[in-house]
Amino acid sequence: MHPNGVPEVKSQVTDEVLVHRRRGQIIAAAVELFARQGFYRTTIQEIAKLAGVSSGLIYQYVSDKEDVLLLSLLSVLDSYKHEIPAAMEGLSDPLARYRAAVQAYCRVVDQRREATVLAYRSTKSLPEDRRQLIKNHEIETNGLIEAALRDCIAEGLFREVNVELVTYQLVTFAHSWALKYWRLKQLVTLEEYIAHGLDFFARALLTPKGWRHYSKLADAGTAGPPKAIAAKPRKQRRTASGT
Amino acid sequence: MHPNGVPEVKSQVTDEVLVHRRRGQIIAAAVELFARQGFYRTTIQEIAKLAGVSSGLIYQYVSDKEDVLLLSLLSVLDSYKHEIPAAMEGLSDPLARYRAAVQAYCRVVDQRREATVLAYRSTKSLPEDRRQLIKNHEIETNGLIEAALRDCIAEGLFREVNVELVTYQLVTFAHSWALKYWRLKQLVTLEEYIAHGLDFFARALLTPKGWRHYSKLADAGTAGPPKAIAAKPRKQRRTASGT
DNA sequence: CTTTGGAATGAATGATTATTCATTCAGCCG
DNA sequence: CGGCTGAATGAATAATCATTCATTCCAAAG
Known part of the structure; x- marks a missing residue:
């Protein structure tokens, strides 16, 4: 239904490869934290920290x-x-x-x-x-x-x-x-x-x-x-x- | 493990019967809202409103x-x-x-x-x-x-x-x-x-x-x-x- | 008719946090 | 080299809510 594996979700950043890598980082951290603490108990800041990026960066790859x-x-x-x-x-x-x-x-x-x-x-x-x-x-x-x-x-x-x-x-x-x-x-x-x-x-x-x-x-x-x-x-x- | 059906949960209010009735109201409203919106999306105020009581009252029956x-x-x-x-x-x-x-x-x-x-x-x-x-x-x-x-x-x-x-x-x-x-x-x-x-x-x-x-x-x-x-x-x- | 104390109220408080944005950074091109 | 552009930062903002508490209500007792 979609060319590559990531549908619908828009990113500010244009470089395909970079988007893929960064999202990988973000998701890895998110899955771990969400699984451990649940969605609402997990803050964007925590995800950012675990992923080793700034909180603002996340919003360049995700809305x-x-x-x-x-x-x-x-x-x-x-x-x-x-x-x-x-x-x-x-x-x-x-x-x-x-x-x-x-x-x-x-x-x-x-x-x-x-x-x-x-x-x-x-x-x-x-x-x-x-x-x-x-x-x-x-x-x-x-x-x-x-x-x-x-x-x-x-x-x-x-x-x-x-x-x-x-x-x-x-x-x-x-x-x-x-x-x-x-x-x-x-x-x-x-x-x-x-x-x-x-x-x-x-x-x-x-x-x-x-x-x-x-x-x-x-x-x-x-x-x-x-x-x-x-x-x-x-x-x-x-x-x-x-x- | 407990005399009546409600263990552990403490209430400010002493009247057993009243506690039972009020908790019934509160729970009925809560179950409906939690089920529909999830725990975190549901506010105490909403529960109170649906239950027909004030938000403060809930904290007299629950901590x-x-x-x-x-x-x-x-x-x-x-x-x-x-x-x-x-x-x-x-x-x-x-x-x-x-x-x-x-x-x-x-x-x-x-x-x-x-x-x-x-x-x-x-x-x-x-x-x-x-x-x-x-x-x-x-x-x-x-x-x-x-x-x-x-x-x-x-x-x-x-x-x-x-x-x-x-x-x-x-x-x-x-x-x-x-x-x-x-x-x-x-x-x-x-x-x-x-x-x-x-x-x-x-x-x-x-x-x-x-x-x-x-x-x-x-x-x-x-x-x-x-x-x-x-x-x-x-x-x-x-x-x-x-x- | 007062008094009294448990119940009920709901506005105010204090934290928490998603999201924004002004700013900095780094590489590249002409 | 400047000057640009796209990335990255993280402090500041704006909302949202759980929780508290000063006040009001009410019914029974004296």
């Missing part, structure tokens, strides 16, 4: 504090949009691609945990029109998962379900790792979380034909731990009261 | 603006904690209780959609100690779902899974209705959403023995639409671009 937020959120969503296809690169088996997509999604969320939470918290702090931009990005990312799902269905590996709905469940599953990290980390590791999720969704989605493929995949270890996915219901239970 | 937020969030979580057991009242079959719990959760979330989103957005705006209070409430509510799940497992209707993890998936499923309403409403109705979810989780969780019970339940119509749960993958697809 609002809200623009800083918008750019920050877009940078997070962009990391989704890059990592997921990257993880699927080279895989052709639909099931393997599906698994890779979900795994990748969970892992990016883990890497950018605070930032993911930021996206949930702060999107509404944006005026309607800019918020729309964010939603579009989200829909676009979902499209990656959706496509993987559809392929599995087309191959008869997954049963016919409402794809969009299941996509949302998958996306939500990934996001939850960040949103509920405070509790989940007491229960499982990231990899366990992913394994549990893949197993869970598999049971809900696979056709008999799908199961056969799936078992082969799992044994081959294309991704994820080979077996014993669901066998241990009790494990790290007690940790809850011990912290 | 902070943050306390207003705390009370607001607690009121939302309390509605969960009430509605869910209420919906399970009288049901003894574990599967029926489980279904009722999930349904009830989704429906409260739907009723208090904006408020649910508020909880996600604003919990971090609270200082650590008050935030802890919220988390405890959440864990408590989850306990309701968890118990229902455990019963189903104990009866051999559900397979042995990591109960806490699955609980989070269920909770998340309910919350997502509010968090992603902007998109989901284009895809399905609330009841369809619930039906889809129950079916999906059923497939992932039921044992063969469980399936037999489940079919009976569904036919008897204890809750939810009797049949045709999974049969229609395509349906309201097109709506997306039409709005």
Whole structure:
């Protein structure tokens, strides 16, 4: 929808390269501070200090504090949009691609945990029109998962379900790792979380034909731990009261 | 942990009944405004106006603006904690209780959609100690779902899974209705959403023995639409671009 | 009819902070 | 070299609000 990656947001400065570099600085600082303190608790002065520039400079690259937020959120969503296809690169088996997509999604969320939470918290702090931009990005990312799902269905590996709905469940599953990290980390590791999720969704989605493929995949270890996915219901239970 | 429902938050006013009534007014106004505009965009003056009191009065019943937020969030979580057991009242079959719990959760979330989103957005705006209070409430509510799940497992209707993890998936499923309403409403109705979810989780969780019970339940119509749960993958697809 | 004290009011205060802008700086060109 | 131009600075400005508090209200008690 826009030539380079940065739409709508205007800058006083003309030098493309400089704009890119400076915005990079600003956004890096902003994401960190927004994630830690939230949008409203963070001042432009703080961002400027952390970015190593003056407060006035920021307004040469951005027209609002809200623009800083918008750019920050877009940078997070962009990391989704890059990592997921990257993880699927080279895989052709639909099931393997599906698994890779979900795994990748969970892992990016883990890497950018605070930032993911930021996206949930702060999107509404944006005026309607800019918020729309964010939603579009989200829909676009979902499209990656959706496509993987559809392929599995087309191959008869997954049963016919409402794809969009299941996509949302998958996306939500990934996001939850960040949103509920405070509790989940007491229960499982990231990899366990992913394994549990893949197993869970598999049971809900696979056709008999799908199961056969799936078992082969799992044994081959294309991704994820080979077996014993669901066998241990009790494990790290007690940790809850011990912290 | 506390005699009445309102812990920690101090009031200048001594009359218990009055405190209860006034806080009710204040919270009702606050929840509405916070949900619509967010915490920081909402001023105490606005809350006062909507509640039909003076701005100064609020500080007789609360020590902070943050306390207003705390009370607001607690009121939302309390509605969960009430509605869910209420919906399970009288049901003894574990599967029926489980279904009722999930349904009830989704429906409260739907009723208090904006408020649910508020909880996600604003919990971090609270200082650590008050935030802890919220988390405890959440864990408590989850306990309701968890118990229902455990019963189903104990009866051999559900397979042995990591109960806490699955609980989070269920909770998340309910919350997502509010968090992603902007998109989901284009895809399905609330009841369809619930039906889809129950079916999906059923497939992932039921044992063969469980399936037999489940079919009976569904036919008897204890809750939810009797049949045709999974049969229609395509349906309201097109709506997306039409709005 | 006073008195008294808890409730309620809302104008005034004091901080905080987004945003501006007069000024300085640095490189480049003729 | 001057003189320009686009970048960068950061102090000053202007608003916005949470919070306070001097005052008023009111109902019950004496």
